[in-house]
Each structure stands twice: as C-alpha cells, then as structure tokens.
Amino acid sequence: MTGHPEVEILLVEDNPSDVELTLRALKARNLANQVFVARDGAEALEFFFGDQGHPLREIGVVPRVILLDLKLPKVDGLEVLRRLKGDERTRKLPVVVLTSSKEEPDIAAAYRLGANSYIVKPVDFDNFSAAVAELGLYWLLLNKVPPAPASDP
Numbered sequence: 436m437t438g439h440p441e442v443e444i445l446l447v448e449d450n451p452s453d454v455e456l457t458l459r460a461l462k463a464r465n466l467a468n469q470v471f472v473a474r475d476g477a478e479a480l481e482f483f484f485g486d487q488g489h490p491l492r493e494i495g496v497v498p499r500v501i502l503l504d505l506k507l508p509k510v511d512g513l514e515v516l517r518r519l520k521g522d523e524r525t526r527k528l529p530v531v532v533l534t535s536s537k538e539e540p541d542i543a544a545a546y547r548l549g550a551n552s553y554i555v556k557p558v559d560f561d562n563f564s565a566a567v568a569e570l571g572l573y574w575l576l577l578n579k580v581p582p583a584p585a586s587d588p
Contacts, residue, residue, distance in 0.1 A: 443469035443575055445498035447479040447515060448533075449507050453556065457502065457533070460564035466571040471498065476510025479503070480518055483525050498528065500574040502567075503550075505534040505541055513544055520549035529574055533567075 444461070448454045454472055461467035473479040479501075482489045501519070505512035512532065519525045531552040532545045545553050554570060557563050 443499050444571070445471050445473060445479070445482065445501045447473045447476065447501065447507065447512065448504045449474050450504070453504070456560060456563055457567055460560075460567035461571055463564055464568040464571060466568070466575060476507040476512060476515045478509075479507075479515050480510060483519065484522070500571075501528055501530045502533045502570075503530055505532060505536055505545070513541070513548060516545060516548045516550060531570055531574065533570075 443466070446454065446457055448457065454474075458467050458470060458472075461470060471482070473482055481487070503512050503515060507515070512534065516530055516532070519528065519530060526549075529551045530549070531554060532550045533554050533556060534541070535556045536542075537555050542553050552570065554566055557566060
C-alpha cells in the first residue's frame with residue numbers, strides 16, 4: 436500500500452449541475468470521497484498525458500474507473516475515449532460513458548472505441564442516483580482488475 440491518496444473515480448463532466456448530481460449520488464452511497472473532476476476533455480487528457488505532468492499523476496495516482504460525458508468542450512468525449520483506449524498506459528482503465536445522448540451512432544462509436552459501459556443519464560435524481568450507485572458499486576467492488584505483477588518471489 437502506498438501512502439498516496441487514491442482517486443477511485445475520475446469524473447469528466449462539464450455541466451456543473453450534472454457534476455453536483457453525480458457527486459451527490461456517489462456520496463449517498465459513500466463512494467464520493469475519492470472523486471477527481473475534469474471539466475472538459477482537454478483537462479481529462481492532461482490528467483493522463485499532459486506534457487506538464489499532472490500533480491496527481493506525478494505521485495502515481497490512477498483512477499479505478501472513469502465516468503465520461505460525451506458532449507464536452509475543447510475535446511469531445513469520444514476523442515478522450517479514443518486516446519485512453521489507444522494508449523498502453525490507460526487502455527485497461529474501465530471507462531463508463533455517462534451521457535444524455537441516446538443517439539445510436541454515439542452509442543455504437545463509444546463501444547467501438549472500447550467503452551466498458553454506456554449509461555444514458557436519467558433526468559430525475561433518484562434514477563440517476565441509483566444508476567450511478569450501481570455503477571460505482573459494480574466498478575469499485577465487483578469488477579476484477581488484472582493482478583499487478585508480483586515484485587516478490
């Protein structure tokens with residue numbers, strides 16, 4: 436175990452009320468203590484690949500799941516997804532697309548680019564809270580990640 440703070444969830448979302456809603460839904464299930472919010476696609480890419488180095492990345496923080504909106508300023512969600520899944524360092528991170536888009540081409544593109552799950556944001560808080568909670572519990576508790584290579588014999 437390292438002494439670094441773990442970012443369990445990277446939420447990539449530009450709409451402040453959706454950020455608030457997501458955090459509230461996660462908080463209701465005690466999953467919100469380790470959330471880092473990126474407000475646009477560029478900031479999300481900066482977190483992982485920025486030349487300047489992100490302070491959290493510098494100390495070896497890697498989120499366990501990425502909640503990704505598709506309609507983002509600067510760099511859209513599909514492009515973020517393409518970059519994440521196209522890079523050896525981030526390919527295995529689970530990416531859950533959490534978006535208001537019900538458009539078939541968006542859904543098809545997200546899965547083609549390697550999204551692990553696609554969830555259409557319900558508007559009302561209870562449904563949304565339940566969806567986020569199931570998702571959070573699934574990814575944080577049930578999802579098995581590949582074991583880290585053992586350093587000891």
